[in-house]
Amino acid sequence: MATLIIAEHDNQSLKAVNLNLVNAASRIGGEVHLLVAGYGCQVVADSASKITGVGKVLLADSAVYEHQLAENMSQLIVDLAKDYSHLVAPATTMGKNIMPRVAALLDVAQISDVIRVDSDDTFARPIYAGNAIATVKSLDRIKVMTVRGSSFDGAAEQDLSVVIEVVDSVYDAGISNLIAEQVVQSERPELTAANVIVSGGRGMGNGENFSMLDEVADKLGAAVGASRAAVDAGFVPNDMQVGQTGKIVAPDLYIAVGISGAIQHLAGMKDSKVIVAINKDEEAPIFQVADYGLVTDLFVALPDLADKL
């Protein structure tokens, strides 16, 4: 029994979520290996080899894997699958894109969004936007799954590094190409890795007002998120969305500003350790999950908060 984790990275750095996945994989039991597939990504493999609990790193470095296109990646992973009982990826847009394709090629199911490992074949996952938790037993010989990083602590890193094995299979399905990418650059921590998140909703009024959240975030070293309503209204780009279909986060502190607390938003943040809600509507459902609620006009509270922090 051994688990292969498909690493989340951007060819330059290994994302923090991989540490959470190593921890989740170690609960399954057996060896844990990590596949770094990309282009010019040796440096990523180097950092992967220093994660405590990883027995081996596989490096597939080729232009065909540069953008981790599902059509090419799935072939590579299926090729490696014969040595593994479990194939695991983070429940990010990368993992969600690739893993069902892998599962179908192997004629097995995929278990999505695992939040708890009960044994090597039994896992818990949220359904109905997190309003119910299903415990599911896999009947397949190979378990293919995506795992929610925020539900597991991160594994540690060490100075010692394990062996990096080069995989030289190159699969190019030739049916898809990446032609453009708009990557949002930010000095702030990533939403899914941040300890503190300040999020704005429709109550922010417009995109410019998000700069008021930035000021608070700067003081706290926080990431800035948004509700679906704020993204739909065009205030901020989609990569900031926290919620059922956006990013799932569980920071130490989540400050929801001008967010009413729709079910689909709560699904993305209700596992945060401490939740603060700032909203002028006392009846807003967000207060039902908030540890600390402040009923006030956010345009008064935010400058005050930035000032006093």
Place this chain on the structure above:
Amino acid sequence: MKILVTVKRTIDANTKIRVMSDNSNVDLNNVKMALNPFCEIAVEEAVRMKEKGDASEVLVVSIGDKACQEQIRTALALGADRGIHVETEASIEPLNVAKILAKVVAEEQVSLVILGKQSIDADNNQTGQMLAALTNMPQGTFASEIQIHGDKVQVSREVDSGLQTVELAMPAVITTDLRLNEPRYASLPNIMKAKRKPLVMTTPAELGVDIKQHTQLLKVEAPAERQAGVKVASVAELIEKLKHEAKVI
């Protein structure tokens, strides 16, 4: 160009669900059902493609018990041309769904399949990708914009780092994200017209698909409830609590 759109009957998005007291599943008795919101976006996109002249026919398929014909009729009222109902028990696993869809794709020779990225009940987000794998088609998942260019389709995808545009050789599979479009409401004349549009029925067996069970549902539980905390009177009090009580800043 023929487009296949898939629709799923799910609970209405505004319904609050309850877990059954024996923890066997979610209680769907007397719950309002509707067209899965992501599927609705898929239907709208296909209909717009036809209106623009990019597509010649929009075919809609649903898999499930008799009741899902209601959702096929809804899609026909929104502008789809023809329906296929594959009759099975109410809920089957995504891999089985993908196998059935692969057969329909082969029979109908479609150029594009548009699916919702996930259903709001099981939240799996798998079927489109699995269908693409089984038919060896490229996939454009989580689409926020679709443009047809000859025999290729460009799909802007909502990914964690921002937006990504891929170019796919058709036939291709696309799954919809929330911001792809805003679905229209069906007009009363179109709802009436939809009743006369063709709808054929088939079964997995007739399509040559053997339904297999890959997972077993052991139990369904309500999530741990979060308790509402306290209200603070001022920003100063909030900071004081966060520093000394919660100790998170």
